[in-house]
Amino acid sequence: MILKPEQQAILNGEKGETLAKVMKTLVMFGEAFDAETMVPVTSKYNHLVTSFGLGALQPVYDLMNQFIDAGAVSSQKFTADPRPMDKNVPSGLLQNLVFKKFMYNKQDYYEDQLKKLGLLNDDAFTCTCYMDAVGNKPNKGDVLSWSESSAVVYANSVLGARCNRNSGILDIMGSIVGFVPYFGLLTDEGRKADWIVEVKTSKKPEAQLLGSAIGMKVMEDVPYVKGLDKWLGNNLDDDACTYLKDFGAATASNGAVGLYHIDGLTPEAVEQGEQLIADGAKIYVIDDDELQRVYDNYPVMWKNIDAKPKLCFMGCPHMSLQQLKDWTDKVESSLKQYGNKKVVIPTVFTAAPGVLKEFETTSYSARLNATGVITSYICPLMYMNNPLSGKMPVITSSNKLRTYTTARYFTDDEILVQITKGGK
Ligand code: F3S
Numbered sequence: 001m002i003l004k005p006e007q008q009a010i011l012n013g014e015k016g017e018t019l020a021k022v023m024k025t026l027v028m029f030g031e032a033f034d035a036e037t038m039v040p041v042t043s044k045y046n047h048l049v050t051s052f053g054l055g056a057l058q059p060v061y062d063l064m065n066q067f068i069d070a071g072a073v074s075s076q077k078f079t080a081d082p083r084p085m086d087k088n089v090p091s092g093l094l095q096n097l098v099f100k101k102f103m104y105n106k107q108d109y110y111e112d113q114l115k116k117l118g119l120l121n122d123d124a125f126t127c128t129c130y131m132d133a134v135g136n137k138p139n140k141g142d143v144l145s146w147s148e149s150s151a152v153v154y155a156n157s158v159l160g161a162r163c164n165r166n167s168g169i170l171d172i173m174g175s176i177v178g179f180v181p182y183f184g185l186l187t188d189e190g191r192k193a194d195w196i197v198e199v200k201t202s203k204k205p206e207a208q209l210l211g212s213a214i215g216m217k218v219m220e221d222v223p224y225v226k227g228l229d230k231w232l233g234n235n236l237d238d239d240a241c242t243y244l245k246d247f248g249a250a251t252a253s254n255g256a257v258g259l260y261h262i263d264g265l266t267p268e269a270v271e272q273g274e275q276l277i278a279d280g281a282k283i284y285v286i287d288d289d290e291l292q293r294v295y296d297n298y299p300v301m302w303k304n305i306d307a308k309p310k311l312c313f314m315g316c317p318h319m320s321l322q323q324l325k326d327w328t329d330k331v332e333s334s335l336k337q338y339g340n341k342k343v344v345i346p347t348v349f350t351a352a353p354g355v356l357k358e359f360e361t362t363s364y365s366a367r368l369n370a371t372g373v374i375t376s377y378i379c380p381l382m383y384m385n386n387p388l389s390g391k392m393p394v395i396t397s398s399n400k401l402r403t404y405t406t407a408r409y410f411t412d413d414e415i416l417v418q419i420t421k422g423g424k
Pocket of ligand 1: 081082127128150249315316317318378379380381382400401
């Protein structure tokens with residue numbers, strides 16, 4: 001790798017031993033991907049994937065202490081992924097004991113470290129940091145050092161920023177030295193599409209299902225999706241952005257997509273159109289049958305597939321303000337239709353703390369509360385990732401949660417019926 005003088009100086013230790021080690025790590029990371037140069041991180045804020053004080057992560061805390069002691073603190077403030085615990089979310093005594101004593105027993109300690117390292121504020125814990133109520137929304141062309149997969153794919157695709165799918169800790173390292181290796185999705189060449197996806201469904205496809213199908217097919221490649229603007233329109237309005245948030249998270253978790261282009265809608269596709277498609281791109285056609293095939297092939301991880309759900313999680317990634325409002329309307333009218341007053345399965349809607357605060361100022365908040373739905377800033381995956389929660393029959397319309405946990409996937413419409421009518 002050819003370094004600029006100021007990068008070489010950091011590597012040579014002119015800014016201290018800790019920064020030199022961080023730079024060396026990034027150089028080795030870049031060289032593994034044949035990067036030849038490093039480029040400055042240009043976004044206003046950073047975002048960290050590691051938000052949870054898991055007892056087993058002692059090496060992470062030691063590393064963070066090294067950064068703090070050496071004053072190796074980034075000039076960028078940062079947001080971080082959601083907190084792993086929230087007392088609002090239903091949990092048994094034993095689960096609480098496991099969460100607090102055995103799993104996330106370093107949460108306060110770690111949050112204190114994050115504050116010293118530049119956490120934006122107390123409400124900065126969410127994977128949807130790009131929501132207006134949170135304020136970490138990169139500009140088009142910004143170079144980022146993020147690693148949360150759902151946020152990276154959103155920033156690249158919907159906002160037109162540039163970020164590789166880094167792993168945790170590399171995110172803070174790039175931010176601390178202010179440079180990241182130049183390869184992959186940072187380059188024009190790396191942003192070209194290897195796949196043309198033709199959407200030929202008879203109705204608007206479920207975002208999480210379409211994203212899942214594409215992710216599983218293209219894996220880490222870049223898809224150029226045609227035919228979706230028919231359903232989403234040609235404006236990146238609130239509805240389209242919300243759809244793409246959920247769609248993108250599914251592509252990133254069911255596959256390893258870091259960037260997608262939507263014909264006629266996402267910024268680079270609007271500007272460059274089919275010039276974005278690489279020579280020899282493969283074609284994947286998605287119709288109703290293909291979506292059904294994908295859905296039917298999801299494994300059900302419950303011990304008893306006829307069990308009555310004990311919990312429903314919605315909002316992975318975190319819900320937008322509009323989603324919370326729309327779901328309030330939907331839950332209310334569906335309860336009415338089935339003659340129920342409250343949801344029949346404990347249900348949690350998750351959103352960023354800032355979004356929840358905004359929601360609470362609206363009349364929808366009291367209405368949602370009256371339906372029995374609970375709101376929370378938790379990360380459902382962190383809740384599910386232990387043997388006790390793993391045994392619970394949990395339902396969700398998040399394909400990310402389905403992929404990483406034992407939660408069972410249903411479409412939004414199916415979830416609505418389940419939580420308001422009852423049944424399996
Ligand atoms: Fe966000 Fe946690 Fe889901 S980070 S995308 S709520 S797994």
